[in-house]
Structures are given as structure tokens and as C-alpha cells.
Amino acid sequence: MIVLDNINVNFKQKGRSMQAVKSASLTVEKGEIFGIVGPSGAGKSTLVRVINLLQPPASGRVLINGEDITAFKGAALRRVRLKMGMIFQHFNLISGATVFQNIAFALKANNCPENQIAGRVKQLLEQVNLSDKANVYPANLSGGQKQRVAIARALANDPEILLCDEATSALDLENTEEIIRILRRINREKHITVVFITHEMDVARKLFDRIAVMAEGEIVEIGDTYRIFTEPRHELTQSLVARVLNIEVPDHLELKAGEEMLKITYTGERAYEPLISKVSKDFDVLVDILHGKIEYIHGQPLGILLIKLSGEAAEIVRVREYISGQVFKLEVISDRVEGGAHNG
Numbered sequence: 605m606i607v608l609d610n611i612n613v614n615f616k617q618k619g620r621s622m623q624a625v626k627s628a629s630l631t632v633e634k635g636e637i638f639g640i641v642g643p644s645g646a647g648k649s650t651l652v653r654v655i656n657l658l659q660p661p662a663s664g665r666v667l668i669n670g671e672d673i674t675a676f677k678g679a680a681l682r683r684v685r686l687k688m689g690m691i692f693q694h695f696n697l698i699s700g701a702t703v704f705q706n707i708a709f710a711l712k713a714n715n716c717p718e719n720q721i722a723g724r725v726k727q728l729l730e731q732v733n734l735s736d737k738a739n740v741y742p743a744n745l746s747g748g749q750k751q752r753v754a755i756a757r758a759l760a761n762d763p764e765i766l767l768c769d770e771a772t773s774a775l776d777l778e779n780t781e782e783i784i785r786i787l788r789r790i791n792r793e794k795h796i797t798v799v800f801i802t803h804e805m806d807v808a809r810k811l812f813d814r815i816a817v818m819a820e821g822e823i824v825e826i827g828d829t830y831r832i833f834t835e836p837r838h839e840l841t842q843s844l845v846a847r848v849l850n851i852e853v854p855d856h857l858e859l860k861a862g863e864e865m866l867k868i869t870y871t872g873e874r875a876y877e878p879l880i881s882k883v884s885k886d887f888d889v890l891v892d893i894l895h896g897k898i899e900y901i902h903g904q905p906l907g908i909l910l911i912k913l914s915g916e917a918a919e920i921v922r923v924r925e926y927i928s929g930q931v932f933k934l935e936v937i938s939d940r941v942e943g944g945a946h947n948g
């Protein structure tokens with residue numbers, strides 16, 4: 605378990621002091637995939653570097669498995685750091701060394717017996733699906749393959765914690781998916797705790813168990829991934845998740861008098877068809893389905909549906925009331941119904 609307790613970090617910039625992390629506290633449970641999201645400059649990297657004390661805090665405490673490591677130095681710090689692997693956006697591989705040598709180097713640095721190195725490297729390369737690349741130099745690998753080598757290297761000494769700083773930000777969609785799959789598998793099989801920074805909300809929704817949102821050095825919200833995406837509380841969280849759950853309103857569509865466009869968000873356990881057919885049957889309105897999609901948030905479905913209602917104003921109000929009692933969220937996107945818009 606990782607506990608950051610009331611962490612503050614200050615930097616000097618152009619002779620002035622600035623607070624990069626302000627009173628940040630969080631707990632990451634053992635075996636969890638914990639994400640930190642937020643805009644550039646929010647303090648995410650700085651906070652994660654506090655976990656392995658690459659960045660010592662000005663104040664606050666860092667506890668790993670209940671042990672306060674904040675003041676650790678020398679051999680004690682090295683012992684704790686051995687439990688933590690780290691990967692970076694730009695991979696940080698040694699360019700003059702082969703894949704094998706890159707990984708072997710991490711093993712040698714921690715006194716792995718010489719006769720075990722080849723076997724261990726082979727095992728690590730299997731874990732990241734790169735068994736055929738042992739003798740290749742980093743320059744001849746794709747970005748995704750480089751990151752997989754970096755993961756193998758970070759896992760060399762059987763860490764309990766893997767820190768990932770924008771580990772997919774330099775990769776295309778396909779390679780990002782591959783890294784997500786590998787990290788999830790490693791997390792599941794080895795119970796490694798993963799702390800992952802990203803500004804990519806799509807990665808967040810697929811990978812994280814819980815999320816902390818950072819802005820201007822502060823943690824503004826922490827929550828379960830599904831909750832963060834479906835009920836974001838802080839303004840910044842709302843704008844971050846809105847991009848992922850956005851649904852295009854057809855731009856050629858102009859509402860006539862007596863029409864209203866609604867966005868329905870429903871948790872995936874309940875299908876929307878029965879709801880729509882019930883509205884058509886029991887209310888005197890016409891229902892058009894304009895757009896619909898299902899997104900998966902951490903494996904759980906979330907449905908979004910755009911519909912158009914046409915009918916008498918009073919009847920449309922009744923339909924709205926009925927639907928809002930049945931679904932997770934109902935928003936009036938635009939309307940030309942007497943009585944104006946209403947957000948349910």
C-alpha cells in the first residue's frame with residue numbers, strides 16, 4: 605500500500621518559489637491500478653516522483669506498506685526503490701545496448717547471479733511478448749516495442765509497485781492498447797500495484813481501477829473509475845470526461861416547433877429498447893432515435909442515446925419525467941417546446 609500524506613513540493617522558477625504540489629493526500633491499495641489525470645503542469649509527474657523519493661517533498665509523509673520512508677537515504681532508500689519499477693513516456697532505453705543487454709543491465713545492477721541472467725531476461729521478454737527481439741537494438745523497434753522493453757526492464761527485480769509516467773502518450777492507438785493489455789495482465793498475475801499518470805482519458809477509462817484528478821498542484825477529486833466517468837463532481841473532471849462521452853449532434857438537424865432533443869445516459873445493465881417502445885406506446889409523442897452508443901468504462905457498459913421527441917408540450921414534460929425516473933441521466937440538448945428547456 606502507498607500512502608501520500610499531505611505532500612507539498614516547491615520549486616524555484618526564475619528566482620520565485622512556486623508550489624508544484626499542494627497538500628496532496630492519497631492512498632493506493634495493494635494490487636490496484638491507480639491513475640492520476642489532469643492537464644499539463646498540474647503536478648502529476650512531481651507527485652509520482654515523490655512516491656520513490658526521486659522528488660523529496662518539502663513537507664508531508666510517504667508510507668510504503670506502512671513504513672514511513674520520507675527521510676530514507678543511502679542503503680535504506682535503495683532497498684525501498686528496488687521494490688518500485690518505473691517507466692516513462694520516452695522509454696529511456698540505452699541506445700547502444702541490445703534489448704537483452706538493456707534488461708540484463710537492470711539485473712546486474714541489483715546483483716543478480718551471472719548464471720541466472722539469461723534465463724531471467726528470457727522470462728521477462730516472454731511476459732511482454734518480445735521473445736524474438738532479444739538481440740535487436742532499440743533504434744530498430746517500434747515505440748510500442750520499446751515501451752515493452754522498458755516494462756520488462758522495470759519488472760526485472762520483481763517490484764511490488766510499477767510507476768508509469770505518461771507511458772502511452774508517445775504511442776499510437778494500437779500500441780497503447782497492447783501496453784494496456786500487458787499492464788493489466790501483469791497486474792492480475794503478479795498483483796503489482798500500478799500508479800499511472802496520463803492526460804489521455806481513453807486510457808484512464810480502460811485501465812484504471814481508481815482515478816485522482818489533479819489541477820494546479822491539488823488533487824481535486826478521487827474516485828472509482830466508473831463513478832468518475834458517470835458522476836464527475838469537479839468542473840475539471842466534468843470537462844475531461846465529457847470528451848470521452850461526447851456524442852455528435854447531427855448538424856443538419858433543425859428542430860421544428862413542438863420538438864425536443866434529449867440525451868439519455870443509462871448504465872448498461874438496462875437496455876434502452878423497452879424504454880423507448882414504452883414511451884411510444886404509453887405517451888402521445890413521436891420518438892426518433894438519432895444516435896446511440898455504448899462505451900465501456902473499466903469494463904462496465906455505459907449507454908448514451910440521443911432521441912428526438914415531437915408532441916404537445918405537456919405530454920413532452922410527462923415523457924421527460926417518466927424517462928428521468930428510468931435512466932441514469934437525462935439532458936435536454938435543445939428544444940422548441942413551449943415552457944423552455946429543462947435539465948433532469
Ligand SMILES: Nc1ncnc2c1ncn2[C@@H]1O[C@H](COP(=O)(O)OP(=O)(O)OP(=O)(O)O)[C@@H](O)[C@H]1O
Pocket residue numbers: 615616617624642643644645646647648649650651803
Ligand atoms: N525540476 C523542476 N524545477 C522547477 N519547476 C519544475 C520542476 N519540475 C516541475 N516543475 C514545475 O512544476 C509544475 C508541475 O510539473 P509536473 O511535471 O509535475 O506537471 P505534470 O502534471 O506532470 O505535467 P506534464 O503532463 O506536462 O508533465 C510545472 O509548473 C513545472 O513547470
